[in-house]
Amino acid sequence: MSRSCEVCRGEMEEFARTRSHVWIGCRDCQRSWREVLDTTADVTDAPGPPLRASVSVRESMFGQYAMAAAAVTLAFLVRLALKAPIGNASPFLLFTPAVMVVAWYGGVGPAVAATVVGALLGNHFFLSAIGEPGIERWDRVVLFLLVGGLITSLTTVLKASRRRLAEGLWREQRARAEAEAANQTKDDVTQNTAMTGWRGSRAARYDAVPFGGRGSQLIGAHSPDRRQLSERPILSPSE
Numbered sequence: 412m413s414r415s416c417e418v419c420r421g422e423m424e425e426f427a428r429t430r431s432h433v434w435i436g437c438r439d440c441q442r443s444w445r446e447v448l449d450t451t452a453d454v455t456d457a458p459g460p461p462l463r464a465s466v467s468v469r470e471s472m473f474g475q476y477a478m479a480a481a482a483v484t485l486a487f488l489v490r491l492a493l494k495a496p497i498g499n500a501s502p503f504l505l506f507t508p509a510v511m512v513v514a515w516y517g518g519v520g521p522a523v524a525a526t527v528v529g530a531l532l533g534n535h536f537f538l539s540a541i542g543e544p545g546i547e548r549w550d551r552v553v554l555f556l557l558v559g560g561l562i563t564s565l566t567t568v569l570k571a572s573r574r575r576l577a578e579g580l581w582r583e584q585r586a587r588a589e590a591e592a593a594n595q596t597k598d599d600v601t602q603n604t605a606m607t608g609w610r611g612s613r614a615a616r617y618d619a620v621p622f623g624g625r626g627s628q629l630i631g632a633h634s635p636d637r638r639q640l641s642e643r644p645i646l647s648p649s650e
Contacts, residue, residue: 416440426585427592430599434588441577443584445591472520479521482509483528490537502537503529503555510559514566522566526559 414423421439428434428448436443486509490502506529514522530552538548 416442418442426588429592429595432592432595434592436581436584436588438577438581441580441584443588445588475517475521476524479513479517479525480528482513483525483532485509486529487532487536490533494537499537502533502551506530506533506555507558507562511562511566514563515570519563519567522559522563526556526563529559530555 415421416423416437416439419437419440421437423435423437426434426436426443431448432445433448434443434445483506486505490505493505506525509529510522510525513525517525533555534548534552538551
């Protein structure tokens with residue numbers, strides 16, 4: 412099935428098929444529906460389950476790390492632009508949202524990379540200029556690393572839960588479609604069997620005594636002629 416979803420443009424997948432209907436669904440938007448098949452088409456040429464679409468740039472490893480680099484770079488440039496009004500205060504202010512975005516759309520690896528790069532940039536360009544003691548400076552760096560790790564962990568757990576929920580909903584839709592297809596197939600078979608039996612009984616009833624056949628000849632041979640009955644004399648009771 413080469414069609415795309417009309418809502419999200421995702422790849423559609425076939426759930427079940429009968430002689431008159433087909434059940435299809437989209438894994439991306441979790442929509443499923445039933446369509447009427449063209450009865451004149453050859454059902455034997457129906458394709459099997461479609462292959463998933465090729466991996467997009469955002470879903471590839473290169474795309475994920477490129478997005479992490481772009482998010483950290485944007486956060487760093489904005490923080491440099493804000494250096495004049497706020498100075499070197501809050502060096503990791505904009506790196507934390509960048510880590511959140513990368514963790515949600517990129518995954519664990521890009522989020523960890525964004526956290527480490529953000530910590531290095533914030534320490535080198537902002538914390539060093541403050542002139543704080545080394546212990547306090549590294550304390551803030553470690554705190555940012557812990558916050559970034561916590562954000563990555565919670566985001567990973569949330570995405571895994573959503574993925575399991577989506578898979579459960581997808582299996583439920585497939586099972587419902589297969590059950591509906593099985594019920595429709597059973598009803599079609601029952602209807603065809605009943606129609607065939609009715610036609611057979613009707614043909615047998617008309618073929619039992621065919622008109623003009625041997626049965627009519629036998630009936631004519633054993634039934635008296637009306638002329639013979641009228642010419643036969645009527646006997647009196649005394650005779």
